[in-house]
Amino acid sequence: MSIGTVLHPPLASNVPAEARDFSVKDRIVLVTGSGQGIGRELVQQFAAAGSVAIVADLSAANAGPVATEIRAVGGRALPLEVDVSKKESVDSMVAAVLAEFGRIDVLINNAAIFSNLKKRPFDEIPPDEWQRVMDVNVNGAFFCASAVAKSMRDRHFGRIMNISSASVHRGTKNYLHYVTSKSAMIGMTNSLAREVGPHGITVNCIRPGTVATEVAERVASLTPEIRQRNIDLQCIPRTIVPSDLVGLAMFLATPAASFITGQTIACDGGYTHSF
Numbered sequence: 001m002s003i004g005t006v007l008h009p010p011l012a013s014n015v016p017a018e019a020r021d022f023s024v025k026d027r028i029v030l031v032t033g034s035g036q037g038i039g040r041e042l043v044q045q046f047a048a049a050g051s052v053a054i055v056a057d058l059s060a061a062n063a064g065p066v067a068t069e070i071r072a073v074g075g076r077a078l079p080l081e082v083d084v085s086k087k088e089s090v091d092s093m094v095a096a097v098l099a100e101f102g103r104i105d106v107l108i109n110n111a112a113i114f115s116n117l118k119k120r121p122f123d124e125i126p127p128d129e130w131q132r133v134m135d136v137n138v139n140g141a142f143f144c145a146s147a148v149a150k151s152m153r154d155r156h157f158g159r160i161m162n163i164s165s166a167s168v169h170r171g172t173k174n175y176l177h178y179v180t181s182k183s184a185m186i187g188m189t190n191s192l193a194r195e196v197g198p199h200g201i202t203v204n205c206i207r208p209g210t211v212a213t214e215v216a217e218r219v220a221s222l223t224p225e226i227r228q229r230n231i232d233l234q235c236i237p238r239t240i241v242p243s244d245l246v247g248l249a250m251f252l253a254t255p256a257a258s259f260i261t262g263q264t265i266a267c268d269g270g271y272t273h274s275f
């Protein structure tokens with residue numbers, strides 16, 4: 001047999017078209033916490049790929065300009081103010097999207113108390129700070145998934161992604177509230193995937209390493225020393241940037257990823273490859 005012999009029929013007619021469909025064009029993509037950082041990059045890139053980006057954030061002062069940036073380059077975006085820790089606020093956000101577009105195809109639970117959270121010994125975390133982290137980081141994802149579920153079920157299509165953190169697997173000292181909340185994303189993903197799978201909805205979890213966002217300098221918990229130590233532990237020893245997460249998030253949103261669910265996928269340059 002010579003090199004180059006074609007072993008398969010050139011076009012396998014029995015393969016559903018969706019298996020090769022890597023498009024996110026015209027998808028309605030809701031990313032919470034997309035007024036800055038990782039979320040901002042995600043909405044910008046989804047919009048660049050033809051999706052309608054719903055820029056939802058606690059800070060309207062951030063969400064508005066991000067939507068304006070997207071529109072300025074010909075993309076489609078709707079900015080919305082939301083506090084994901086409040087069920088009524090989440091329900092209003094989802095109602096506004098449904099009123100405008102009639103559906104939500106993709107939900108990325110990205111909003112979190114993160115960059116402005118102080119590290120402290122676990123027994124010095126004030127109970128109200130602990131509670132606020134759980135309210136936003138855990139309850140927020142629950143409220144958002146609950147609010148979009150009906151629309152996704154009705155159309156037998158949906159993609160839900162939760163954002164965890166590499167800190168979950170190595171453990172991080174003086175960060176118990178944050179790491180506990182990000183651990184919950186994995187269990188939530190696994191269980192929710194079982195409930196909604198029969199309705200054509202996938203649920204996956206993205207586990208980033210230490211990402212340098214435009215607010216990196218303000219991240220109280222990540223000193224330059226910690227950042228460098230994390231880079232040294234990666235297989236690919238360079239700074240992780242928000243765009244490193246785009247390919248994975250976008251792939252999980254495509255029809256081609258319809259059979260991938262209940263997974264937690266690390267995107268960390270190999271920082272946690274042995275876990």
Ligand SMILES: NC(=O)c1ccc[n+]([C@@H]2O[C@H](COP(=O)([O-])OP(=O)(O)OC[C@H]3O[C@@H](n4cnc5c(N)ncnc54)[C@H](O)[C@@H]3O)[C@@H](O)[C@H]2O)c1
Pocket residue numbers: 032033034035036037038039056057058059062082083084085109110111112113114115116136140163164165166207208209210211212213215
């Ligand atoms: N940057 C990293 O190194 C890193 C690493 C692992 C995981 N993550 C996770 O990625 C996600 C994004 O991280 P980031 O670095 O962009 O964080 P960030 O702190 O820069 O951005 C978080 C966004 O969430 C918004 N937000 C906070 N509370 C909210 C609420 N109640 N309702 C709606 N929006 C709210 C903020 O306004 C902000 O725009 C988070 O879930 C974080 O835990 C980040």
